[in-house]
Amino acid sequence: PHVPYSHQRYTEETMLARSQEFYTLMNQRRSVRFISPEPVPREVIDNVIRTAGTAPSGAHTEPWTFVVVSDPEMKHQIRLIVEEEEEVNYRQRMGDKWVRDLAKLRTNWIKEYLDVAPYLVLIFKQTYGILPNSQKKTHYYNEISVSISCGILLAALQNAGLVTVTSTPLNCGPQLRLLLKRPANEKLLILLPVGYPAADATIPDLKRKPLDDIMVHI
């Protein structure tokens, strides 16, 4: 059944102010690769994941699972898997071009934040669902939907004053899925270490494209 949509409408002035403030807040987001070990309240993480769960999804399939890891031993196991694969990525698999393209970020295969961050959030996409009768349910556009949900999650983290780095640990998906005991229909999409920034955290001095380079008006 359909129901009436109830809307929160603002004046034009308020819309303009709100859109400007939200831009300013989001524009302060940066990928931070140096995370503090300080604890972060679990309720904040719960709210951030709840917020990610409000994302739209193809045919309302909600094809996401958020695995939140705070157990130190489990974080360390994840680190071992990621570093082993990333070392191969940097040294052999990906070639000089990839390593050059990443040079300005000064990233390498050592990922201390995987031990240090109070939380690791591993975002899995459900490539299909399972119906009550055990048949497979198609998850249309599941990767797009889960990535959109990740965007909303990143906005929620930024709004709460927490930092992360969006990472896609290449070739680690199958091992991490087994380690975390996720079912076969789930595939790792993104890994986010979450916490406060380390006191001496640095970031690459990147600029963002101006509006005219990303928008065309017709």
Add this chain to the structure above:
Amino acid sequence: PHVPYSHQRYTEETMLARSQEFYTLMNQRRSVRFISPEPVPREVIDNVIRTAGTAPSGAHTEPWTFVVVSDPEMKHQIRLIVEEEEEVNYRQRMGDKWVRDLAKLRTNWIKEYLDVAPYLVLIFKQTYGILPNSQKKTHYYNEISVSISCGILLAALQNAGLVTVTSTPLNCGPQLRLLLKRPANEKLLILLPVGYPAADATIPDLKRKPLDDIMVHI
């Protein structure tokens, strides 16, 4: 070069309140398929697109183009293309199962909002970039990056009190790319009609999964 990261830190109490408020705001987002023709200030749309442009992207490639269409004739051309393809999708291409899966949404191939909404935002992913020396530049994970950016855009719209429906017009990409004169490296990912909701807008009476169904804590 790397620079120090400067951080806005909140007390635990403030973080909790902010994360709760942002969840409440985002949880009010719904896909609205009945959009009002009332005009919306252009500056608000500019701020929303600016906000989308703050998203992270693989190796900072920023592989997105946002085409904002307000010209009535161009909106109508878009509608003709989308409705023609969507009719084939519903009648033949996608099969009974797809049509059944969409039944609860009561969608069909008639997309009045494409004429009516004051803005259509067409989000293109740049599947590769072009370097100054005309060589191709790899855009790592471009679809994930652009979808994350779309998630942040949806958050910005919701924050400003505007509505949309996330749509992926199946098989319309190539024709719309030509209509909008976008280059060959750009592929249509998502089409968003943007405006205020129509006064009598209705929505499917959907529920979202509870936190326990989407989050696992280890």
